Amino acid sequence: MPLDRIAELLELSEAEAVWGYEQVAPPEVQESLGMASQRIGGGVVLSVRNDVTNYWSKALGFGFAEPVTAELIAEITAFYRDQGTKLATLQLAPAVLPVDWDAICKAEGLTPGGTWVKLARLAGLVESPRTDMRVGIAGSADAEEWWSVLLQGFGMAELGLDRMAAGLLERPGWTAYGAWDGDQMVAAAALLITGQVAEFVGAATLPSHRGKGAQSALLAARARQAAAEGVKWLSAETGKPAKGEQNPSLNNMLRTGFEIRYERQSWTWRP
Template identity: 75%
Template sequence: MSLDRIAELLELAEAEALWGYESVAPPEIVETLGMASTRIGGGVVLAVRNDVTDYWSKALGFGFSEPVTADLVGEITAFYREQGVRLATLQFAPAALPADWDAIREKEGITEGSRWLKLARLAGLVESAETDLRIDVVGPEDAAQWASVLTRGFGMPEEHFAPMVQGVVERPDWSAYAAWDGDQMIAAASVVIKGEVAEFAGASTLPSHRGRGAQSALLAARARHAAAAGVKWLSGETGKPAEGEQNRSLNNMLRTGFEIRYERENWIWRP
């Protein structure tokens, strides 16, 4: 399988995972956050006008069903202008960027942001990581708590963002996992099955319980779930650490057998 084909599988799985998170928000949260979404050129464009974190307005999954062109990028930025978004992140696999990308982004006012690493591995059984925490699947009765832990672990205000993501727990293609210290849920994670790919769609631990193996154990649990589902690839992404710094999420994924497939720029658009 070619690198471009693998990139396509990974990018589209990530795009559908983000679409899933933002498509389950209750109507009152949609209104409060100013949420809107559309599909353009094979990718997804997600707008959250009142996002204090500047994380959720993203466009990704492009360059596979049709090429990335000036017209396509213009459609994306026009949507964000219409929605009144103050900042959006455009994510393209490096292989999807056209030769005239610099000219396109200069015209649209798109600048370089941080870099992410796209990681993947072939599916297979992963041994349980050693931890004294209890790792288990999350059911509907714990969905609200799971969403609270997930958002707080990322440092996001839970008032609006926890209700936004809570609904994925009950979606048929999603599975939510958590780690408990006694009766207290202290880490949350999710995995979504999209065709041949299991997308590891986010995981976080509360600051009070970091360093106790929760993330490694949650990676292993989700990997076993994906193997049982019969997928071919496990996929995930995390930030590229600055020189001389460490990214614990990256280290945990590498220990679980993930490999870095490519670096991806976060391209920043502002009106």
């Protein structure tokens, strides 16, 4: 399978994951956060105008249904202007960037942001590491606690996002996982299966329980489900660590057999 085809599978599975997170918010939450979304050019464009984390307004999944052009990027930035978005992130695989990308960035005011690492591996069983925690599927009754743990793990708690993903656990293709220390959920993660790809969507552990094997166990549990459901690829992404620093999430995934497919520069837009 050519690299560009693999990149397409990875990018579109991530785009559907982000779309899913933001489509399940109750109407009153969408209104309070100023949420809006649109599918453009085969990708997704999402705006959360009142998100103080500056994380959830992003556009991704472009360059496969149609090429990335100046007109496409102008349409994306026009959407953000119309929504009153204060900051947005465009994420495009390096293989889809056109030869005139520098000129497009200058015209639209795009500046380099952080770098993400895209990882993938063929589906298969993963040895479950030793941990004293109970790891399993989080059901509907666990929905609020699951989302709360995820937000706390990412440092996004108490920022008006508490009900954003209230209905995610009932959405087709999604499975939520948790790790429990006794009766307390201390780590959370999710899996989205779309076609040939199982997207490992977000994973976080409360600061009090890091370094105890929860994330490695959650990786193994999701890999087992993906293998059982017959998907071909496992897909994940995480931030590239700064020189001299470590990203535990990246290290866990590499130990689990994921391989780095490419690095993806993010592009920041401001009005």
